[in-house]
Amino acid sequence: MHLSLCYLDCCEGLSNVDYSQVARWEYRTRSLTRLFRSPYLACYCLGAVIVSLNFLRSHCFTEAMKSQPKLKALDSLLAHYTSVALMSIGIVFVTSSFLALGFIGTFLGDYFGILMEAKVTSFPFNVLDNPMYWGSTMIYLGWSVMHASPAGLILTAVVALCYTIALRYEGPFTEEIYLQKAAKSN
Secondary structure, eight states: OHHHHHHHHTTSTTOHHHHHHHHHHHHHHOHHHHHHTSHHHHHHHHHHHHHHHHHHHHHHHHHHHHTSOOOGGGOSHHHHHHHHHHHHHHHHHHHHHHHHHHHHHHTTGGGGTOOOSSOOOSTTTTTOSSHHHHHHHHHHHHHHHHTTOHHHHHHHHHHHHHHHHHHHHHHHHHHHHHHHHHHHHO
């Protein structure tokens, strides 16, 4: 049972692409809002599912790395310090993104009709577009390097690919939501 759950999500099987599809469905139908009788409660529940699945993914990612051979070229002091730097920068991007957006802003609240007053342009958004996704990717990359894991490097590439695909859906759709908000305000 444990391994089958890891195989399901280790390579982003339940990825941000899927979350974006659920959020778009909610935006079109308001089905989750009706089910939970509140857009806030529905958003919190989807966010809790996303967080839980991200914990599962991280656990499975680690298990996959531990079960594979190490890459000797990455098993060095320089690689260790590089991995610590990558993970530290990634943690700064993820944490500061979450603090800037809040729980609802982080977990697709705009798809539930809970819109922010204005686009966040402060740190880390003034340094990097989509800092939460790329910070998370940096954490996975650093973790892979720290464990000298070729499997981890491959899984990190899969995570980055899934984030790139998700952003192709999420970015333009979110922009459209805020354009509609601006049009209604005028």
